[in-house]
Amino acid sequence: MMNIIKIAFRNITRQKKRSILLGSAVAFGVLIIILLNGFTAGLKETMKENFTSLMGGHVYVNGKVVLPSGKIVNMIGDRDILDKALSPIADEIAEVHIRAQSGRSEIIFGSKSTSLLIYGVNWNDEKLLKKTLTVLDGSFKALSDPKAIVLPKKIADKLQVRAGDSVLVRLDTVTGQRNVGDFTVGAITSDPGSFSFISAGYANITYLGELLGLKPGGYQYMNLYLKDINRMDVVAKKLRDELRKTALLEEDTPEDTNNETHQRSMGFMMGGSTTAVKPWKGTKFSVTTLNDVMAPVLQMIRILNMVSLTLFIILLTITMVGLLNTFRMVLIERTREIGTIRAIGMQRKDVRNIFFFEALFLSLAGAAAGLVLALIGMAVGGAVTFSANSNMGIFLLNRHIQFIASVPGILLIIVILLLMTLVAVYLPARRAARLKVADALRTQY
Amino acid sequence: MKKKIGLLTAALLLTGVLSAGALTTAKAEAILGDLDASRNFSNTDFSAVMTMVTEDPEKGIDKIKVQQFRRDGKDTFLMLFLEPESKKGQGYLRINDNLWFYDPESRKFNHTSMKDSFGGTDAKHSDFRISTLKEDYNVKTVADGKLGRFSVYIMDLKAKNSEVTYPRLKLWITREGHLLLKAEDYSATDRLMRTSLFPKYAKVKNRYIATIMIFVDELVKGRKTQISIANISTKKLPDTIFTKSYVERVNR
Numbered sequence: 001m002m003n004i005i006k007i008a009f010r011n012i013t014r015q016k017k018r019s020i021l022l023g024s025a026v027a028f029g030v031l032i033i034i035l036l037n038g039f040t041a042g043l044k045e046t047m048k049e050n051f052t053s054l055m056g057g058h059v060y061v062n063g064k065v066v067l068p069s070g071k072i073v074n075m076i077g078d079r080d081i082l083d084k085a086l087s088p089i090a091d092e093i094a095e096v097h098i099r100a101q102s103g104r105s106e107i108i109f110g111s112k113s114t115s116l117l118i119y120g121v122n123w124n125d126e127k128l129l130k131k132t133l134t135v136l137d138g139s140f141k142a143l144s145d146p147k148a149i150v151l152p153k154k155i156a157d158k159l160q161v162r163a164g165d166s167v168l169v170r171l172d173t174v175t176g177q178r179n180v181g182d183f184t185v186g187a188i189t190s191d192p193g194s195f196s197f198i199s200a201g202y203a204n205i206t207y208l209g210e211l212l213g214l215k216p217g218g219y220q221y222m223n224l225y226l227k228d229i230n231r232m233d234v235v236a237k238k239l240r241d242e243l244r245k246t247a248l249l250e251e252d253t254p255e256d257t258n259n260e261t262h263q264r265s266m267g268f269m270m271g272g273s274t275t276a277v278k279p280w281k282g283t284k285f286s287v288t289t290l291n292d293v294m295a296p297v298l299q300m301i302r303i304l305n306m307v308s309l310t311l312f313i314i315l316l317t318i319t320m321v322g323l324l325n326t327f328r329m330v331l332i333e334r335t336r337e338i339g340t341i342r343a344i345g346m347q348r349k350d351v352r353n354i355f356f357f358e359a360l361f362l363s364l365a366g367a368a369a370g371l372v373l374a375l376i377g378m379a380v381g382g383a384v385t386f387s388a389n390s391n392m393g394i395f396l397l398n399r400h401i402q403f404i405a406s407v408p409g410i411l412l413i414i415v416i417l418l419l420m421t422l423v424a425v426y427l428p429a430r431r432a433a434r435l436k437v438a439d440a441l442r443t444q445y
Numbered sequence: 446m447k448k449k450i451g452l453l454t455a456a457l458l459l460t461g462v463l464s465a466g467a468l469t470t471a472k473a474e475a476i477l478g479d480l481d482a483s484r485n486f487s488n489t490d491f492s493a494v495m496t497m498v499t500e501d502p503e504k505g506i507d508k509i510k511v512q513q514f515r516r517d518g519k520d521t522f523l524m525l526f527l528e529p530e531s532k533k534g535q536g537y538l539r540i541n542d543n544l545w546f547y548d549p550e551s552r553k554f555n556h557t558s559m560k561d562s563f564g565g566t567d568a569k570h571s572d573f574r575i576s577t578l579k580e581d582y583n584v585k586t587v588a589d590g591k592l593g594r595f596s597v598y599i600m601d602l603k604a605k606n607s608e609v610t611y612p613r614l615k616l617w618i619t620r621e622g623h624l625l626l627k628a629e630d631y632s633a634t635d636r637l638m639r640t641s642l643f644p645k646y647a648k649v650k651n652r653y654i655a656t657i658m659i660f661v662d663e664l665v666k667g668r669k670t671q672i673s674i675a676n677i678s679t680k681k682l683p684d685t686i687f688t689k690s691y692v693e694r695v696n697r
Contacts, residue, residue, distance in 0.1 A: 069608055111503065111666040111668070113664075170638070170664055175607040177604070177633050179632045179633040180632040180636045180664060211633075
């Protein structure tokens with residue numbers, strides 16, 4: 001067997017140019033598929049990270065309350081019900097974050113102003129958020145001031161403010177009244193890529209809640225960071241089941257389910273209010289997960305994966321047709337040689353195996369080159385730092401594109417490649433093995 | 446000397462009491478009703494061309510011209526942009542308690558809020574619909590005063606519920622004719638947010654209509670909008686004007 005392998009290896013080096021061209025074609029195909037797979041895998045993780053940071057967790061609970069006038073406002077009124085519903089899943093939760101959110105707000109400094117989404121957070125609980133934010137000016141210590149606000153660099157630059165400056169925020173209360181709050185810039189953070197595509201500021205939940213017209217201690221959203229991100233759908237289902245026992249859930253009414261997808265994707269981003277067609281009593285809860293929010297993005301990634309797989313198969317098919325033709329030529333070139341080695345005792349299966357090994361070595365060498373090039377491409381692509389204001393913010397993690405090379409994914413690609421190689425070479429190899437010794441020796445080319 | 450100071454203090458206090466008591470709350474609320482009636486066109490339609498000039502310290506000066514159609518009896522209006530060319534054909538249509546924004550490029554209607562600013566100006570959509578001061582506010586205090594050469598009532602109003610856009614208003618209303626000359630809008634934290642001035646009125650069919658309105662943003666230094674109204678008409682408008690199909694058709 002070793003001799004066969006040696007002969008196969010030697011045969012590759014006999015026609016260097018042809019081998020290099022064939023190997024390059026294989027390498028190109030492998031390079032493209034590994035790069036695309038690395039990009040989509042990285043994109044998926046980047047988006048998960050971005051949305052988790054932006055939304056403040058993996059499972060999100062929000063509530064809607066109907067005012068006497070019939071207007072629906074976003075707030076959680078029955079906190080006891082929610083606290084009770086959380087107890088059976090307490091072991092699954094790493095951190096609980098309560099938040100408020102200014103739907104439409106404008107931040108003003110002198111004659112400059114810009115729109116800004118502001119989250120009211122409890123700084124003592126939001127340890128992960130603090131980890132995500134990199135302070136460029138000021139410090140987190142300043143956040144002990146209840147009127148302190150954390151601004152992303154992009155907003156601070158636009159307003160030309162520094163830590164310690166006083167700014168105004170114009171917003172609407174949950175009932176729709178206009179309001180203004182005085183804030184002091186406590187810290188300016190780098191747009192951490194995580195959410196540079198949405199300019200979000202952070203303020204103390206007590207003060208923001210007061211400006212939004214929430215009752216003392218009131219909040220609008222509860223976000224759960226789970227110990228295991230893969231359990232989010234299970235935890236969300238358990239929480240829904242618990243809440244359904246004592247409260248209203250959005251999915252329980254047909255008019256809610258009709259518009260569910262839209263509400264899930266938009267509910268957190270907008271703070272608008274509408275009038276209830278059929279008013280209800282108490283808080284109507286809704287429980288959504290990171291997967292719900294990311295559903296359109298995951299769909300996009302799935303499509304991208306399909307496209308890259310199709311591209312890989314097309315490239316591979318073209319390469320394999322090239323491989324098939326090459327080995328047909330090889331068969332013609334080496335007919336007499338095959339006759340000779342068969343005459344001195346080589347078996348048919350050994351002749352076939354020489355062809356198989358030769359093709360496999362060629363593909364493996366091409367795959368190795370493609371893999372190395374792809375890893376270099378990933379390293380170079382991942383090292384590029386994009387501007388903080390880049391329109392690609394949603395695809396960036398810390399202002400870089402993230403590539404993830406998955407070992408099982410790469411192994412799968414190589415296995416597919418080798419199988420297709422064997423299929424492509426099968427016919428010439430079989431013909432070579434079936435050559436009659438006398439006929440082969442008589443052949444003149 | 447002490448006696449003189451005492452007399453002066455007493456006189457000032459008496460003046461204050463008199464001025465504060467110059468108008469009863471009931472009379473003040475009746476004036477608010479008059480003001481609503483003079484600003485609303487319950488029995489007729491209303492159309493006019495409005496020119497809005499916004500001065501913004503960052504964006505500079507922006508001018509837009511809008512054709513306004515109002516039917517206050519049904520709390521309906523249509524505002525069609527005439528200028529600039531980039532906004533021509535856009536429109537805001539209020540029907541059935543909904544405010545729609547039409548963009549001729551996408552040919553779509555999008556839902557928007559009455560509390561949003563109108564076309565990036567300091568005016569709100571709610572500034573162009575029916576006035577409901579009497580319905581929305583209680584009169585907290587009334588005082589006599591002067592605004593330029595006009596004798597005015599200065600009324601401090603408090604919103605009746607937490608859903609009224611501005612929780613507190615301060616109005617300067619002429620004693621004669623009960624015309625609104627100035628208004629200040631305050632936030633829930635009682636900060637002055639916007640000052641509105643109405644320096645010029647025109648008489649149209651026995652009622653006075655403000656033909657110049659100035660809205661000053663008190664939070665963003667240097668930002669203000671002046672609105673001039675021309676081509677005023679109170680003739681009946683076709684019902685078709687207040688429909689989505691009209692807004693689409695007028696753009697073809």
